[in-house]
Amino acid sequence: MKGRLVALVGPEQVELHEYDLPEIPPGGALLKVRRANVCGSDLHIWHFLSVAFRDIAMGHEFVAEIAVLGEGLTTDSAGQPLQVGDRVAAVYYHTCLKCAPCGRGDFSMCANAVNSMALPPTSPPHFNGAFATHYYLSPGQFFYKVPDEISDAAVAGANCGLAQMIYSLDQVGVRRGLNVVIQGAGGLGLYAAAVANRSGANVIVVEKEAVRIESAKVFGAHHIVDMSELTTSQERTQRVLELTDGVGADVIIEVTGRSEAFAEAIEYARVGASIASVGNLNVGEKFELKFAPAWITRKQLRIVGVLRYDPWYLRDAIDFLADNRDRFPFDALTDREFTMDQITEALELSEARIVSRAAIIPA
Ligand SMILES: [Zn+2]
Ligand SMILES: [Zn+2]
Structure with missing residues (x-):
C-alpha cells in the first residue's frame, strides 16, 4: 500500500510524493492522519528560514488514528489500552532518553528532538510529517488517546499550540490572582488566555486586530489593551x-514573534515579574535595544525562554480540551479546510492572514 506526503523541495516549493507505507518496528505505529493544521512555524519552514528543516516532510500539528500497531505496543503513553482505529495525538518531536538533557529530565530540551522531523522524505520511513495521509510514530515517541467527546478540529492543535501554552504558563507560575499579560491573540495567545483564565488569573491581552480582539474576549480575556487605539508603548504600559x-504585570507571555514585544514586556513588568519568551523564534530578526539591561537587574526579572514542552503536557492539553469544551469554542480556531493538493494555497492564504488557521484534510 502507498501513501502520500507533502515534501518541501525548495523555498516556497512543495511537491506531493507517493511512497510505500513503511514497515513498523516493535513499539512503533503507523498512523492515518485525520487532520493537520498549518502552524506559524510551518510558514517559517516553508520559506527555508529554518536551517534544520529543509529537505523534509512538512506538518507537525495534527490528530490521527491508529492504522498499524507495532509488536508490543498495547497502550498509549499514559497506559490506556489501544486498538486499531483509536484516535490519538502525538508529541511532534522525539525524546531520545539518551542525551544529557533527557538524562537530567529536561525532556523539552532533548538534543535529538528534531532528528526524526528533519529526515528527508525520500528515505524510509518517509512519513515523518503530518501533511500526509500517514505518519510514522517511532518507538518511544509519546502519544495519547483522544476521548470521543473531543472533535478532530478541537484536538488537532493540542500537540503544538495548546500543550506549548500549558507548559509555558506553568514555567512562569501562572496561578489564581496573578495579573497575566498576553502579548498577541493569534492561536497561541488564545490558548494562553483560556488556560490563564481557568487558572483564576486576571487575563489582559494586548492585540491590534479587531477580529483577534473579539476572539480573545471569547477565549477568556478579562481586559484588552487595544494597540489600534493605544499606539505607543508608553500608552499601553500606562493601561x-x-x-x-x-503595580504592573506579575507575568507576561510573549507570543507575537516580534522582537519589539520583548522590550515592551519589560515595561509592563512589575518588580519581580516573570516573562515567558515563546513567540520569538527567528534568529535573523533584528532587535534594537530599546531598554537598558539594567531594568532586568533593577526589576529583578525572571526571563524564561520556552521551546517545546515536556511530552506529558500533551495529556494535560487533551484533558483541558475535554474539561472546557463547552466553555471555549476550540473547533472555531480553524477557519478553513484544504485538501493535500491545495497545500500551496493553504500556505499562501495563511501567510496573507486571509485564513487564520488552515486545516489540511488528507482524505
Ligand atoms: Zn506548531
Ligand atoms: Zn534526548
Missing part, C-alpha cells in the same frame, strides 16, 4: 498599570 492597581 497595563491602570489594570494592575499601578
Whole structure:
C-alpha cells in the first residue's frame, strides 16, 4: 500500500510524493492522519528560514488514528489500552532518553528532538510529517488517546499550540490572582488566555486586530489593551498599570514573534515579574535595544525562554480540551479546510492572514 506526503523541495516549493507505507518496528505505529493544521512555524519552514528543516516532510500539528500497531505496543503513553482505529495525538518531536538533557529530565530540551522531523522524505520511513495521509510514530515517541467527546478540529492543535501554552504558563507560575499579560491573540495567545483564565488569573491581552480582539474576549480575556487605539508603548504600559492597581504585570507571555514585544514586556513588568519568551523564534530578526539591561537587574526579572514542552503536557492539553469544551469554542480556531493538493494555497492564504488557521484534510 502507498501513501502520500507533502515534501518541501525548495523555498516556497512543495511537491506531493507517493511512497510505500513503511514497515513498523516493535513499539512503533503507523498512523492515518485525520487532520493537520498549518502552524506559524510551518510558514517559517516553508520559506527555508529554518536551517534544520529543509529537505523534509512538512506538518507537525495534527490528530490521527491508529492504522498499524507495532509488536508490543498495547497502550498509549499514559497506559490506556489501544486498538486499531483509536484516535490519538502525538508529541511532534522525539525524546531520545539518551542525551544529557533527557538524562537530567529536561525532556523539552532533548538534543535529538528534531532528528526524526528533519529526515528527508525520500528515505524510509518517509512519513515523518503530518501533511500526509500517514505518519510514522517511532518507538518511544509519546502519544495519547483522544476521548470521543473531543472533535478532530478541537484536538488537532493540542500537540503544538495548546500543550506549548500549558507548559509555558506553568514555567512562569501562572496561578489564581496573578495579573497575566498576553502579548498577541493569534492561536497561541488564545490558548494562553483560556488556560490563564481557568487558572483564576486576571487575563489582559494586548492585540491590534479587531477580529483577534473579539476572539480573545471569547477565549477568556478579562481586559484588552487595544494597540489600534493605544499606539505607543508608553500608552499601553500606562493601561497595563491602570489594570494592575499601578503595580504592573506579575507575568507576561510573549507570543507575537516580534522582537519589539520583548522590550515592551519589560515595561509592563512589575518588580519581580516573570516573562515567558515563546513567540520569538527567528534568529535573523533584528532587535534594537530599546531598554537598558539594567531594568532586568533593577526589576529583578525572571526571563524564561520556552521551546517545546515536556511530552506529558500533551495529556494535560487533551484533558483541558475535554474539561472546557463547552466553555471555549476550540473547533472555531480553524477557519478553513484544504485538501493535500491545495497545500500551496493553504500556505499562501495563511501567510496573507486571509485564513487564520488552515486545516489540511488528507482524505
Ligand atoms: Zn506548531
Ligand atoms: Zn534526548
